Amino acid sequence: MIxxxxxxxxxxCPLAENALHTIPxxxxxxxxxxxxxxxxxxxxxxxxxxxxxxxxxxxxxEWHAIHNAEAQVQQxxxxxLLSGKNxxxxxEAGCPGxxxxxxxxxxxxxxxxxxxxxxxxxxxxxLALMASGLNGQSFTFHGYLPIDATERKNKLKLVExxxxxxxxxxxxxxxxxxxxxxxxxxxxxxxxxxxLLCIAVNISGENESIVTKTISEWKKNLPNxxxxxxxxxxxx
Numbered sequence: 001m002i003x004x005x006x007x008x009x010x011x012x013c014p015l016a017e018n019a020l021h022t023i024p025x026x027x028x029x030x031x032x033x034x035x036x037x038x039x040x041x042x043x044x045x046x047x048x049x050x051x052x053x054x055x056x057x058x059x060x061x062e063w064h065a066i067h068n069a070e071a072q073v074q075q076x077x078x079x080x081l082l083s084g085k086n087x088x089x090x091x092e093a094g095c096p097g098x099x100x101x102x103x104x105x106x107x108x109x110x111x112x113x114x115x116x117x118x119x120x121x122x123x124x125x126x127l128a129l130m131a132s133g134l135n136g137q138s139f140t141f142h143g144y145l146p147i148d149a150t151e152r153k154n155k156l157k158l159v160e161x162x163x164x165x166x167x168x169x170x171x172x173x174x175x176x177x178x179x180x181x182x183x184x185x186x187x188x189x190x191x192x193x194x195x196l197l198c199i200a201v202n203i204s205g206e207n208e209s210i211v212t213k214t215i216s217e218w219k220k221n222l223p224n225x226x227x228x229x230x231x232x233x234x235x236x
Contacts, residue, residue, distance in 0.1 A: 005081050005084065005112060005114040005115070006080060006081040006084050006085040007086045007087075007114060007115045007116075008086070008087050008088075008089060008105075008109045008117065009030040009033065009089070009119060010088075010089050010096040010102070010116065010118040010119055011027060011034075011090045011096065011119055011121075012091070012094065012096070012120070012121020012122060013048050013090055013091060013093060013094070014048070014204065015093050015122045015127075015203050015204045015205070016203065016206075016229070018206065019122070019204040019205060020051060020052060022121065022122040023052060023122075024120050026119070027119055028052060028053045030117070030119055031053055031088060034061065034086045034087060034088035035080070035085035035086050036061055036080050036085060036086075036087050036088070037061055037062070037063055037090060038064045038065075038077060038087060038088070038089050038090075038105055039066060039089070040065070040092035040100070040102070041092050042063050044092065045090045062080070064077070066089075067101065068104070069102075069104035069105055069108075074104070074105065074108050077105050077109075078112065081109065081112055082112070087109075089102040089105055089106065090102075093124075093229075094121065094123050095118070095123045097118075098125060099141065099143060099174070122203070122204055124200070124203050124229075125141055127200075127210075128172070128198065128200035128203060128210060128231045129170060129233060131198075132170070132198035132200070132212050132233045133212050134196060134198060134233050134235045135169055135235055138166060138170070139172060140172065141172045141173070142155075142159065142171065142172065142173040143173065143174065145159075145173050149186065152183070152186055153186050153190050156187060156190045156191060157190055159234060160195055160234060160236045161236070162236075163195075163234060163236035168235055169235070170233050170234070170235050171234045171235070171236075172232070172233050172234075173232050173234075174230070174231050175232070177225075177227045177228055177229055177230065178227050180227070180230050183232070184222060184223075184225070185222075187215070187232070188215060188218065188219055188222065191215045192215065193215050193216040194214055194216070195235065196212055196213070196214055196215075196234065196235040197212070197213065197214070197215055197218055198210065198211065198233040198234075199225065199230060199232060200230060200231045200232075200233070201223075201228050205229075212233075
């Protein structure tokens, strides 16, 4: 039986400004095939598309903001696919579906039996892990840690324990940029001196820094990464 559903293209976008070199050229071909776009932030996605595909008629496409993929957004997503039209899903940074609300819509597409086509692009999780020198055979991504300081410290203890118990698996987490320094201070207080920590900042940007040291080494010269996009990798 021929699949008459539309296709879903997972379109990557840069992690940093002026990092268009991280986006493969065939992304433009995927954009051309889409009738509608479900995006995290419409304004920045429109600007990104214009920067790589100047001839695009932005207003000829249907646009929807994903947010947390509310019921009405999911319903419209289904209607478009069932009508045979193609959809592009775009994250605010990196790859859709990875630490991203677009995952909910991808799940809907899979339930319908639609073809989902992921396009190669930058992922802060993968790029940081690649450059960290930490265990790439076994790793866990935790997303954001708790905001409350006490809860965050308790979580860090559990994360460090999990790394040790899982044969030194890499534990990966992120933080809202303006809380980066507070998180670093908590890591210094809670974690053991020989635990390895990779701090990856501004990945693919002009001031990219991906450095792995022990906690004791970091304590000698802790960086100021306030309001900078960062990802943290820890190995007990």
